[in-house]
Structures are given as C-alpha cells and as structure tokens.
Amino acid sequence: MRTLLWRAALAAALVCGIGLLPLLTHTDPALTVLKARSQDRDPTPEVLAGIRAQLGLDAGPFHLFGEWAGGLARGDAGRSWISGGEVTPAVLSVLGASLLLMAAALAVAVCTAAAVCARTLWTGGGRRSGGTGSAVLAALPEFLTASVLATVVGVQLGWLPALGWYGPRWTVLPALALGLPAGAVLGRLLDDLLPGAFAEPWARAAAARGVPARRIARQAVRRCVPGLLPNAGLFVVGLTGGAVAVEQIFDIPGLGRTTLQAALAQDLPVLQAGTLALLLLATAAAFASRLLVRLLIGPALRDGALPAPHRAPPAGRRTTPVALAAVLLALVTAGLPRDPLALDTTERLRPPSPGHPFGTDALGRDLLARVAHGALDTLLLALAISAAALLAGVLLGLLPRLSGPLVDTVNAVPPVLAALLVTAVAGGGPLAPAVAVTAVAWAPLAAHTSALLRQERATLHLTATVALGAGRRQLLRHELLPAVLPPVVRHALLRLPGVALALASLGFLGLGAQPPSPEWGLLLAENQPYAERAPWAVLAPAAALALLGALAVTAAAERPLRRRKAT
Structure with a gap:
C-alpha cells in the first residue's frame, strides 16, 4: 500500500x-x-x-x-488548445500506434539479443560472444538507422514503404530502427550474466549427468532473465515514448511525437494526457516484470534458496579495447590542430581526400576537425553524465522501496520531453540537455542494482553469513556490494554510448547544442539532408559514435571480477 x-x-x-x-x-x-x-x-x-x-x-x-x-x-481529458478536438480519443489513437510499433520493435530486440548471446549459449559459457559487432549495433543512432533504412530500403530499393502508418508492412522499417540497438544492449547484458549461470553447481551437475546442452542453456537463460526483466520493462516504455525521432522520420502518429509536438506548442491538455499515458504504461510494465520474476524464481527468491552466483574466470588481456582506444585517440589528435569553423564555399561536400581525410560538409568545413573537436565535448559530457548516473543508480538501487516507483516514473519521461521541461524551467543553454539526460540516465542502473540485490539476498551463502552473526554494514560491504557493483559498472559502460546517443538525439531534434558547435548530434542533424549525395558527411560522426560504443562494450567485457568464495 x-x-x-x-x-x-x-x-x-x-x-x-x-x-x-x-x-x-x-x-x-x-x-x-x-x-x-x-x-x-x-x-x-x-x-x-x-x-x-x-x-x-x-x-x-x-x-x-x-x-x-x-x-x-x-x-x-479536455480539448486540445491547438485543434480544438477531444484529447482522450486522440491520445488513445496515437497510443495504439505506439503500442503496435513497440511490440514489433520488442520482437526485433528479442531476436537481436538471442543472436548476440548465441555463441555463449552454444558453448555453454565457455566462450563468450564477441562484443565489437553488438557494440557497433548498439551505438548506431536510431534516427540515423531510420534515415538509412527509409532512404535505401524504402525509397531506392522500394522493398518496403518508408512513410506513413497504414498497415503491418509500414511497421517493419521503424521496428528495425528501434529494435536493433535495444536488442544489442539487452543481449550484452544477458551475455554478461550467462557465464556465471553456467558455472553454478546445478549446471555442472546437469552436464555431468548427461543432460542435453540445449536444456541446460534454456535453464541458464531462465536463471539470468529475472535480473534483466526490470531493464526490459524500461525498454518497453522507452520504445513507446522515446521513439520521437523515428516517428518523425517515418511520419508515424505515435505517442512520443504527439507529446513532443504538444510540449513545443504548450498544448497542455494533450501534453498532460500523453504524459499520464506514459506513466500508466510504465506502471504496467513494472508490474508485469515483477510478476514474471516471481513466476520464474518466486519460491527460491522468497525462501532464500538461490544458489550462490559464481563469476566466470578472469578473462585474459585482449588487445581489442586498446586498439579501439588508440584509433579514437589518433582521430582526435589528428583533428585537433585543424580549425572546425573555417568556411570554404569552394570546397562544399568534397569527398575524402589527403587534404580532407573525412571530406567536407555543406559549408566546406573540414569534417575531421569537426568530429575531433566535437569528441571533446561529447565524450567528456557523456563520461560525466555516466559517472553521475552510476552513483545515483547504485545509491537509489540499494533502497528499492524508494527507488522502484521513482524509476518507473522517471522512465516514463523521454529524454526529449525532459529536455523540453528543463529548458522551459531553467532556460536554454548547453547544460540543459546534460541535466535532462542525467535526470533519466540513472533509472536503468538503479533497476539493475535492485534486481541483482534482490537475488543476492536470496542466496544460501548470504543466509549462512547472517546466521553467523554478520551485521547489515558487514553484509553490505563484504557481500552485497562486491556481488552487485561489477555487473552494474559494466552496465554503466554499456550505457555510455547510449548517453552519447541521447545527447546526439537532442542535438538532432534541435534541443541540444546549437550551430556552429561541432557536437556529434548536431553534426548528424546538419548533414543528414545530404546523406544520399554526400554519405561521408553522415558516416564520419556515425563512425565515431560506433567506435565509442565498441570501445565501451569491449572494455566492459574485460576482466570480470572473481566472486569471493562463500564460507
């Protein structure tokens, strides 16, 4: 109550x-x-x-x-201040479109997550799936993926419709644009937990008795899914209210786009009704995720009978993160001496050349210089936001009764709407998008912390430690935090490209940095109209974002911490 x-x-x-x-x-x-x-x-x-x-x-x-x-x-819910029509039927109509798009995108995300974890499941946790491909996929901006799919698949090839919302065929391209990045992130989170499940005693005993590997893999997925269900619920709401850019590109009358337009026009009845619909959806998704957790591991969670989670052996040093970091550093170093604001109208939309390795934009500015100078703002801001979100997520995740409803409420506010509210209240400026993204970025980390903490408290070794007289402070410091922090920190690293993408999305929608800033989201927004004529103008900042995502995921996969043995 x-x-x-x-x-x-x-x-x-x-x-x-x-x-x-x-x-x-x-x-x-x-x-x-x-x-x-x-x-x-x-x-x-x-x-x-x-x-x-x-x-x-x-x-x-x-x-x-x-x-x-x-x-x-x-x-x-009143009448719209702009059109004069009734708000309730209009919001229910766009909510139906968003729910259909969300269901299709969620199906794509599940298939993508299964593909990401396929190698780990096939080898029984012996060899983990590679992180570079999924990292690139997770780091692709949704609006850029949507633009490419609409231009290439919809317009040039004509395989699927690119604009409008008239039937199931119109859901394929936007569902791919939304589901592929979300599935890559969920797949990496699941792939991070699977080796620990395969190393638990029940899995080893089942393998020794000759149980088919397929059954063991299925039970390992069931063992790990409860820790991801809260984040899956957050994705459900995010795919509904946060699909603003995709809805705009494909001209979809969805709830996110309608809420954004109402916020821009200060159509308060529509804005309030749309926000209330997102809140109700977030509550329903949270309730469904908690119900599924209890159905999957309810008795063990209630009786404190979960096996002690084991961690996979520390991975050996690999050169992938070092190589990716070296490439990113070389890119920034090569572009910093160049002037990102120098105009040369005679060099407009030039392809890559020795003088301009990344080509030029529509105003003749060197793209290498703009990407390199934009990296400083984008990377430093994304790192600061990720660190603040990690700290807030862990602290609030340790208080699930307080943070659970707060996470659901915060997640119902898309970053775009949060940016509009922050800008409206605090005024514009470069810090408004950062404040808006920080206000919502901690929610997935808090949900992950709470889910892992709930499972850790139900383990047998913790019950034995309590029986031996350990106090709350000792349990938190020596048992709970060492078990919860490593996966949550890796989750925060996985979210680092998402933070950069959120800032880029705000820049794409005109709510972030303003010209002539070389921020990556603004670069994508400025050059997106020339994607067909000069694809290098869009590929340069998109490749930088993909490189950042690959670096974050491969770094998160390095050297997982070994769990202390339970006494």
Missing part, C-alpha cells in the same frame, strides 16, 4: 508540474498557441486576449489544472 501511495504521489507531482508549466516558465501560453495555430497572424493584444478568454487562461494555471483533473475523473 505504501508503494502504491508513493507511486501515485510521484505521478501526481509530475502531471501537476506539467499542468503548472506556464507558471513555472513565466511565459504566455496564448502567444505559443497563436504561433502553433497560425504563424501569419500578428500577436496583437486583442488577438492574445481573445485566445486567453477562449482557453480560460485568465483564471490561472491552478484553476485550469483543477478543471482538467476533474474532467479526467469522468474520462474527459
């Missing part, structure tokens, strides 16, 4: 904050609504006064929010 009340209070606080947005931002909604309705009309005092009277803005935001909440109890 306390958890439900805490969850309801968080949801009410978020929806109230959105309802009071005009008061917080000190802006006139009438002016924003006028621009959204007709950009040609002059914002005269008479016109603005008419809009305020029509919408009831003179009564103040508290009165408007009270009317909206009262109508919501009757199933009426």
